[in-house]
Amino acid sequence: PWHVTRDRELEAAVKHSLGLEVRSFKAMVAAFEPWEVRQKGQKKDRLEDPLPSVCRQLSGPPSGWPASVELPDLGYGRTAGRLIPPGFRQFNERRQALREAGSEGDPKTDDWAFEMRKFWKIGEHAAMERLEEWLLDAAWGCYFPPGLHPRDDAGGRFRADKRWTAILSPYLRFGDLSPRYVYARCRQTLAFDMRRLFTKRVVWRDKAYAQLYRWPESHTTSIRGHYEQESWSGTRLQLRRWQRGETGFPLVDAAMRQLWKVGWMCNHLRHVTAQFLIEHLDLSWKDGFAWYDYTLVDTDVAINAMMWQMGGHSGIGAWNFVMHPVYAGKKVDPEGAYVRRWLPELAHLPVEYIHCPWEAPAGTRIAANVLINGVYRQRVIEDLLEARRIHQRNVIAVRKRFPQYLDKDGCEVIPLGGGKVLRLEVRDDIRENDENKITLLMTPDDPRSTVRRNLGFAKGVHSTLIYDETKRFEAMYDAFGEF
Ligand SMILES: Cc1cc2nc3c(=O)[nH]c(=O)nc-3n(C[C@H](O)[C@H](O)[C@H](O)COP(=O)(O)OP(=O)(O)OC[C@H]3O[C@@H](n4cnc5c(N)ncnc54)[C@H](O)[C@@H]3O)c2cc1C
Structure with missing residues (x-):
């Protein structure tokens, strides 16, 4: 809700002081914005629709990918770590000092984010790669809860020791990947049964936003x-x-x-x-x-x-x-x-x-x-x-x-x-x-x-x-x- 207020203020400021026309587009949601829960002229609520039918009404994502802004251009480097407790900051300062002295040190002991860097590939390109990798896994049915897949040995998204969920959440959270694009790729590549459980969760994000909007x-x-x-x-x-x-x-x-x-x-x-x-x-x-x-x-x-x-x-x-x-x-x-x-x-x-x-x-x-x-x-x-x-x-x-x-x-x-x-x-x-x-x-x-x-x-x-x-x-x- 605070983002909505901020956007409205920004919109008003740009309109009045610069005289520009402001248009906004859906970005972080797959199907509906929180205020679109009820469709015009319809008695039924979008949340009551079976989800796939809500999504079928979506147009596909744009074909030519819009130009992306590089992370440093967003200024993240200037603010990162501001709220990190001093103890951790010191630890990073040590790594920084080592790097300035021309050494990487031992990443395992000198870099608190060592495992994090190993686990994640950051950025839009990496997000797309992970999505394609995931679609291959989803195609054999790994996302089914154990025991519910028609083939007995498939399924098991609860497994802690496997990578049998999408592992796409940070990309979706920060907009490296659009939920609409994820949905469209699932439809292009996976049979209905293989994508159903997964796409439902992608649309649950919209429902979470609708809930926060209603109970800010x-x-x-x-x-x-x-x-x-x-x-x-x-x-x-x-x-x-x-x-x-x-x-x-x-x-x-x-x-x-x-x-x-x-x-x-x-x-x-x-x-x-x-x-x-x-x-x-x-x-x-x-x-x-x-x-x-x-x-x-x-x-x-x-x-x-x-x-x-x-x-x-x-x-x-x-x-x-x-x-x-x-x-x-x-x-x-x-x-x-x-x-x-x-x-x-x-x-x-x-x-x-x-x-x-x-x-x-x-x-x-x-x-x-x-x-x-x-x-x-x-x-x-x-x-x-x-x-x-x-x-x-x-x-x-x-x-x-x-x-x-x-x-x-x-x-x-x-x-x-x-x-x-x-x-x-x-x-x-x-x-x-x-x-x-x-x-x-x-x-x-x-x-x-x-x-x-x-x-x-x-x-x-x-x-x-x-x-x-x-x-x-x-x-x-x-x-x-x-x-
Ligand atoms: C206590 C608790 C806290 C959670 N906090 C977060 C959080 O801060 N951020 C977050 O993205 N998820 C949160 N989740 C939901 C879920 O655990 C993660 O989205 C999921 O584990 C991310 O891994 P994945 O991409 O492999 O998910 P998958 O199971 O492959 O799902 C695909 C995508 O669907 C969306 N999704 C999945 N489950 C849910 C859900 N229950 N509600 C809404 N959207 C969902 C996510 O964007 C996810 O990336 C939380 C769950 C619990 C139980």
């Missing part, structure tokens, strides 16, 4: 206002351990270290780490939002706020599952390759203990050189179920304090003004308002289960749940389009 404070304030009164029991120390990837849960730690080092992690791991913070550490979604905003190279206030609010129960939609940090690890990183990559201190643990090193017999740990609380951190919390109950209690306390926002079936409503209310989904277990009934979906109740340790990467409740989440997500937008 949603990056700082709960959309379901009563959740502003929620108590949180997590500590600052626990927050630090989450941020630094020192929770003692390998999948969470590996993801948080990847985030720090390359500024990105796949969507599935964003769910795992977000729910670890909120559901298990009982820390506010606002802390998570702020850290992601600081570290993600694709940070986008609209998407980030929408997703964190959903995780924190206060958004327009609600996730109907809770990721278990060990169980999720077995699913998305079955061989432990991802954990070994980002947590080299666990590299020698046998696969059955890679996601739960505390369960390994002492001899195995010694052989693998894993000393808990020496080489690797002790778990930040041990009783995950009790941790979940503490959080659940705080959520239910808010709901009981504000019964006026509860619907008969336990769902919630928020006032929209003019006597209208918007009905919103609530996770099944919270809906019951009973702190002892927490969902065990994703949470095996036997903490020492060998079955859990040996779980393979197979279809099952996990895939079904995420698929279910996708459907809910769309349903929520149908509701949002009603007013």
Whole structure:
């Protein structure tokens, strides 16, 4: 919204002081601007349209590519790093000093952005290259959730150890790549079934912008206002351990270290780490939002706020599952390759203990050189179920304090003004308002289960749940389009 105000001011200034005619064009959205949610003369909302039909109305992108401005011409070099904490700046100054002295130093130790430079190729040309590479992968069906592809061995976009999502988000965020161009290339090259799930997500960006436009404070304030009164029991120390990837849960730690080092992690791991913070550490979604905003190279206030609010129960939609940090690890990183990559201190643990090193017999740990609380951190919390109950209690306390926002079936409503209310989904277990009934979906109740340790990467409740989440997500937008 602040960009809209800025653009209007600029437009007015250019018109009045220079007497120029100002025209604007769609740039960052794939299909519709936030204020175009309702089409002229149509009863139905764009958000209620099946997405592909919305997109089919689009004209293709321009054929001759417009001239691009080089990064240095935008002046980024003059402002970069202004808000970086002094400690990091010093570190970069060291690299700078080395370069001025004619040496690159050892990039691994002298350049904090070493992994980031290795992971990303920057710029428009690189974005186009990545898109073409991605289209080849998408063509064999890698973007399907595991188990849902007609061919059993295909699919698996939740995998942490593979590059089976587009990895295009920073390019889309900064405009190296236009979502309309991405959509058009998908239509040219992929069969409908192969592109459907992916293009839907590209259009979700537009929906996130529409949501931020409608609730401009949603990056700082709960959309379901009563959740502003929620108590949180997590500590600052626990927050630090989450941020630094020192929770003692390998999948969470590996993801948080990847985030720090390359500024990105796949969507599935964003769910795992977000729910670890909120559901298990009982820390506010606002802390998570702020850290992601600081570290993600694709940070986008609209998407980030929408997703964190959903995780924190206060958004327009609600996730109907809770990721278990060990169980999720077995699913998305079955061989432990991802954990070994980002947590080299666990590299020698046998696969059955890679996601739960505390369960390994002492001899195995010694052989693998894993000393808990020496080489690797002790778990930040041990009783995950009790941790979940503490959080659940705080959520239910808010709901009981504000019964006026509860619907008969336990769902919630928020006032929209003019006597209208918007009905919103609530996770099944919270809906019951009973702190002892927490969902065990994703949470095996036997903490020492060998079955859990040996779980393979197979279809099952996990895939079904995420698929279910996708459907809910769309349903929520149908509701949002009603007013
Ligand atoms: C807690 C949380 C915070 C997030 N914060 C951000 C953020 O700040 N910026 C951001 O771009 N994405 C965010 N996402 C959404 C998603 O995780 C990333 O877009 C995705 O992981 C980027 O990788 P990709 O390009 O491989 O995605 P793909 O899965 O291949 O998707 C393709 C593109 O679709 C768009 N997209 C994907 N998922 C969503 C979504 N849920 N909502 C809107 N657009 C989507 C992105 O532009 C993405 O590049 C967040 C998700 C969670 C759970």
